[in-house]
Amino acid sequence: MADTVISIRRLKKDYRQGFFMRRVTAVHDVSFDVQRGDIFGFVGPNGAGKTTTLKVLMGLVRPSQGTASLFGIQVPSARALQRVGFLPENPYIYPYLTPTEFVEMCGSLSGLRGKTLRSRTRVVLDKVGILYAADRQARKLSKGMLQRTGLAAALVSDPELLVLDEPMSGLDPVGRKEVRDIIVEERRAGRTILFSTHILSDVETLCDRVTILRKGEVVVTGNLDQLLRREIKLTDICLAGMGDEQFAHLTELGVSAERQGSHVIVHVEGSGKLQEILANLLAQGLQVLEVSSRQETLEDLFVREAIG
Numbered sequence: 650m651a652d653t654v655i656s657i658r659r660l661k662k663d664y665r666q667g668f669f670m671r672r673v674t675a676v677h678d679v680s681f682d683v684q685r686g687d688i689f690g691f692v693g694p695n696g697a698g699k700t701t702t703l704k705v706l707m708g709l710v711r712p713s714q715g716t717a718s719l720f721g722i723q724v725p726s727a728r729a730l731q732r733v734g735f736l737p738e739n740p741y742i743y744p745y746l747t748p749t750e751f752v753e754m755c756g757s758l759s760g761l762r763g764k765t766l767r768s769r770t771r772v773v774l775d776k777v778g779i780l781y782a783a784d785r786q787a788r789k790l791s792k793g794m795l796q797r798t799g800l801a802a803a804l805v806s807d808p809e810l811l812v813l814d815e816p817m818s819g820l821d822p823v824g825r826k827e828v829r830d831i832i833v834e835e836r837r838a839g840r841t842i843l844f845s846t847h848i849l850s851d852v853e854t855l856c857d858r859v860t861i862l863r864k865g866e867v868v869v870t871g872n873l874d875q876l877l878r879r880e881i882k883l884t885d886i887c888l889a890g891m892g893d894e895q896f897a898h899l900t901e902l903g904v905s906a907e908r909q910g911s912h913v914i915v916h917v918e919g920s921g922k923l924q925e926i927l928a929n930l931l932a933q934g935l936q937v938l939e940v941s942s943r944q945e946t947l948e949d950l951f952v953r954e955a956i957g
């Protein structure tokens with residue numbers, strides 16, 4: 650399909666480990682597609698195979714079976730990689746290079762030269778918030794500052810596709826918000842973004858589509874809105890002015906309740922009987938202070954599918 654930027658089909662990767670070359674299956678039968686313009690989240694517990702899959706895509710490790718392609722070109726392909734910006738899991742930056750030197754080096758490898766290279770380097774260093782330390786050697790930078798430098802290097806060549814392995818790792822809450830904003834901005838500029846993460850709320854706020862891996866296998870993949878069961882799971886009603894007798898009668902309504910100081914919190918499962926229960930409580934003259942409903946979050950889905 651013309652608009653498929655990444656296509657992974659039945660990918661398998663075995664590593665050989667130790668003296669006896671014991672086989673470790675890192676990825677087993679993984680397939681998914683990323684379409685142009687998508688922000689695609691790649692999630693899974695530690696050791697699920699996210700980095701291995703991204704390394705295959707970047708041509709850094711060979712698959713044992715299956716295929717991966719970028720822009721319809723089978724990897725490894727230098728031609729396809731020219732159109733990709735990659736942030737590795739632990740970006741290695743030669744300790745005696747400064748962010749300016751490192752990002753310029755990456756830009757020149759992508760074919761940028763002269764004034765364009767220098768101005769583009771400053772733009773991306775500014776974008777990731779590291780311009781103030783642009784001339785400090787990497788060995789004197791903090792983990793988050795190195796991460797930002799790695800992200801600048803991924804952006805410098807103005808790539809069509811960004812592949813980011815845990816871009817928020819090592820960043821403080823402000824840094825994480827900045828990276829989230831960069832991802833949204835880069836998509837607006839027409840880029841496709843695939844990123845791996847453990848931070849489920851980031852996936853929920855940013856991504857159109859998601860793949861959840863567990864022990865090297867895809868357990869869930871698809872459109873986030875369709876995957877999450879958006880019906881109301883649970884509603885908490887906070888009430889004031891409830892006497893002991895009224896409290897005892899709550900069980901007749903088929904709800905659970907607990908006292909919290911002078912308030913009572915009533916828990917209603919599902920949405921079917923919510924109106925009726927609320928009407929009943931109001932009819933008893935009780936003061937309703939708050940009604941808060943909870944829908945399924947990505948964390949619920951993750952626990953249900955990837956851990957449970």
Ligand SMILES: Nc1ncnc2c1ncn2[C@@H]1O[C@H](COP(=O)(O)OP(=O)(O)OP(=O)(O)O)[C@@H](O)[C@H]1O
Pocket residue numbers: 664665666673674675693694695696697698699700701702738
């Ligand atoms: N070079 C290697 N040699 C042997 N085994 C490896 C190698 N790299 C990864 N593995 C194994 O492959 C499995 C998947 O690792 P991978 O790094 O892909 O997971 P991940 O999902 O990125 O985890 P994390 O969230 O911790 O970054 C793990 O069991 C890991 O020990």
Ligand SMILES: [Mg+2]
Pocket residue numbers: 699700701738
């Ligand atoms: Mg990883």
